[in-house]
Amino acid sequence: MNSVRKALVVLETVADLQPVGVSELAVHLKQPKSSVQRALETLHEAAWIRPASGERTRWELTFRASRLARKAGNHFGLREAALPVMEQLRRETGETIHLAVLDESEIVLIERLESPHAVRHVEPLGGRAPVLVTATGKAMLAQMPEADIERIYGEAVKADSQASAVSAALPLGELLVELRGIASRGYATTASWRDGVFATGAAISGPDRRPIAAISISTPAARATAEARTAHAELIVAAVSQIAEHLN
Amino acid sequence: MNSVRKALVVLETVADLQPVGVSELAVHLKQPKSSVQRALETLHEAAWIRPASGERTRWELTFRASRLARKAGNHFGLREAALPVMEQLRRETGETIHLAVLDESEIVLIERLESPHAVRHVEPLGGRAPVLVTATGKAMLAQMPEADIERIYGEAVKADSQASAVSAALPLGELLVELRGIASRGYATTASWRDGVFATGAAISGPDRRPIAAISISTPAARATAEARTAHAELIVAAVSQIAEHLN
DNA sequence: AACATCGTACCGAAATACGGCACATAAAGC
DNA sequence: GCTTTATGTGCCGTATTTCGGTACGATGTT
Numbered sequence: 180m181n182s183v184r185k186a187l188v189v190l191e192t193v194a195d196l197q198p199v200g201v202s203e204l205a206v207h208l209k210q211p212k213s214s215v216q217r218a219l220e221t222l223h224e225a226a227w228i229r230p231a232s233g234e235r236t237r238w239e240l241t242f243r244a245s246r247l248a249r250k251a252g253n254h255f256g257l258r259e260a261a262l263p264v265m266e267q268l269r270r271e272t273g274e275t276i277h278l279a280v281l282d283e284s285e286i287v288l289i290e291r292l293e294s295p296h297a298v299r300h301v302e303p304l305g306g307r308a309p310v311l312v313t314a315t316g317k318a319m320l321a322q323m324p325e326a327d328i329e330r331i332y333g334e335a336v337k338a339d340s341q342a343s344a345v346s347a348a349l350p351l352g353e354l355l356v357e358l359r360g361i362a363s364r365g366y367a368t369t370a371s372w373r374d375g376v377f378a379t380g381a382a383i384s385g386p387d388r389r390p391i392a393a394i395s396i397s398t399p400a401a402r403a404t405a406e407a408r409t410a411h412a413e414l415i416v417a418a419v420s421q422i423a424e425h426l427n
Numbered sequence: 428m429n430s431v432r433k434a435l436v437v438l439e440t441v442a443d444l445q446p447v448g449v450s451e452l453a454v455h456l457k458q459p460k461s462s463v464q465r466a467l468e469t470l471h472e473a474a475w476i477r478p479a480s481g482e483r484t485r486w487e488l489t490f491r492a493s494r495l496a497r498k499a500g501n502h503f504g505l506r507e508a509a510l511p512v513m514e515q516l517r518r519e520t521g522e523t524i525h526l527a528v529l530d531e532s533e534i535v536l537i538e539r540l541e542s543p544h545a546v547r548h549v550e551p552l553g554g555r556a557p558v559l560v561t562a563t564g565k566a567m568l569a570q571m572p573e574a575d576i577e578r579i580y581g582e583a584v585k586a587d588s589q590a591s592a593v594s595a596a597l598p599l600g601e602l603l604v605e606l607r608g609i610a611s612r613g614y615a616t617t618a619s620w621r622d623g624v625f626a627t628g629a630a631i632s633g634p635d636r637r638p639i640a641a642i643s644i645s646t647p648a649a650r651a652t653a654e655a656r657t658a659h660a661e662l663i664v665a666a667v668s669q670i671a672e673h674l675n
Numbered sequence: 676a677a678c679a680t681c682g683t684a685c686c687g688a689a690a691t692a693c694g695g696c697a698c699a700t701a702a703a704g705c
Numbered sequence: 706g707c708t709t710t711a712t713g714t715g716c717c718g719t720a721t722t723t724c725g726g727t728a729c730g731a732t733g734t735t
Contacts, residue, residue, distance in 0.1 A: 180430050180434065180465060180466065180468075180469040180691085180692075181690090181691080181692095181723085181724095182428050182430050182431055182691095182692090182722085182723065182724090183430055183431050183434040183466070183469045183470075183473070184469060184472070184473055186428065186431040186434075187473050187475065190495070191491075191494075191495065194494075194495045194498045194499070195498070197498065200681070200682075201681075201682060201683090202680075202681055202682075203681095210725090211724080211725045211726075212681090212682085212683095212725090213683095213684095213724075213725055213726080213727095214723085214724065214725065216682075216683075217428060217723080217724090218428065218431070220428075221428040221431045221432060222431075224432070225431070225432055225435050225436075227435065236681075236682065236732090240495060240498060240499040241499065242496075242499055242528075242530035242531070242535065243439075244492050244495040244496045244499050245493075245495075245496035245499045245530070245535065245553075246439075246442075246530075247438070247439065247442045247488060247492035247493075247496070248490075248492045248493035248495070248496030248497075248553075249496075249553045250442045250443070250445070250488060251442070251488040251489065251490055251492050251493050258551055258552075258553075259551075262549070262551065266549070280490075282489075282490035282493070282494070283490070287490065287493065289552070289553075290551070290552055291539075291552075292541065292549070293540065293541050295543040301510070301514070301540070303506055303507075303510065303538070304537070304538055304539075304552055305493075305496075305497045305506075305537075428722085428723075429692085429693095429721090429722080430691095430692060430693090430722085430723090448712070448713075449712075449713060449714090450711070450712050450713075451712090458694095459693080459694045459695075460694090460712090460713085460714095461693075461694050461695080461696095461714095461715095462692085462693065462694065464713080464714075465692075465693085484701095484712080484713065
């Protein structure tokens, strides 16, 4: 089904370049205009794209995709199971709580409850971050089979080389040692993602012990005392097992 | 491009029924198994779906869709332009601030900054609500041409009849009057969406005066004094014009 | 006013999507 | 344990469709 593959690529390219016209797409994709336009017409009929704000010459995405997206991250009531526990965590710690899932070599932030403190860092929802430098990312990695870890590590360094992120300096060997420690402790920490932010994360695992998502507690370095760190570690380990129960 | 249309329908059905197998899909779609399976194979190669947790017999969505979704709601830096202003609004009011966009007859919550108060209502991110009973929804409607309003009204009552929501009692005529008032004031209010929650909303408009998104201030009824209401109204009108400036 | 660029329509040749059928494997029923 | 039902997968000939080169009209640019 070659046409489907092409149409999907067109769809993704429209997402990147919107609002965009036929010719521009054709050169980007190195495909004949005719084919691109046929794909556009079909996507339009299927209501995945629409003419941009009245103009009949440029195309943009509709919300068809985002309807799917919600379900993609929805691993069967994950949000519903996690939110109350996250609420309680925030009450107990007074810090910002994040819920994230894994997408290839990145984590995606899907829920957030903020610290009531004036000093805090707000991460945009739906935002992405490299898996190797985040507490949630490392916590999830630690629960995965070694083969998967190596594959994701490969993707991450490949992606980072062009995105100029932080992780490249970390050899695979050291990472595996760190992950082994995280797996036995049940939680991960990081201070290397955002400056001045210390985060404690733990993975939410399904019945097959594969990680579904992860939650984290983020705190400004100034509040990350030794006592706070140990408290956060204990609380988050309890929280993820509670969420996993609710998930069934 | 019939195959593309079919493949997209298959994709959406997988989203609804995941994790799901070939045969179940085939009966749901009233299509031959062969065709459905070919579509699944193609979607798999394109990495839009994957076998569910190791099993090779059930399919689920990947995050390919959610990558698009973020851009669908991204109307060119909307989130980046809105967040700082929303931050300021929250500081000034001490209440929960929402950012929502319109999707057919529903609004979709895409950002949220929470009230620091202990008493507050937390709406899940990505959540949807009927357009006619929310402050954000009415604020956006009020900025649209009458033809669009009528179309959306029609969709809304159709959707509500099967979703058993609140709006059906409102005749179109009354709605148009209310929207006219909202348009001239520049903000909308509601108390009829969540019990005990009073919300003030205003639309963020593009250069063509069409609504792009809307923000709202949600407060428990107990804190919604007359002074608070007028303060919120003034603040939110100022906020949306500020965001619109940042958008260019 | 001449030109470049863009979106759209047409068309013959060839690729491939189509769906019925059959087989193999796994669950369910007795 | 054996039969029966359901499910995932492979095959194949026909004909429906896609494919991309080319051409035309509209738009706006120098």
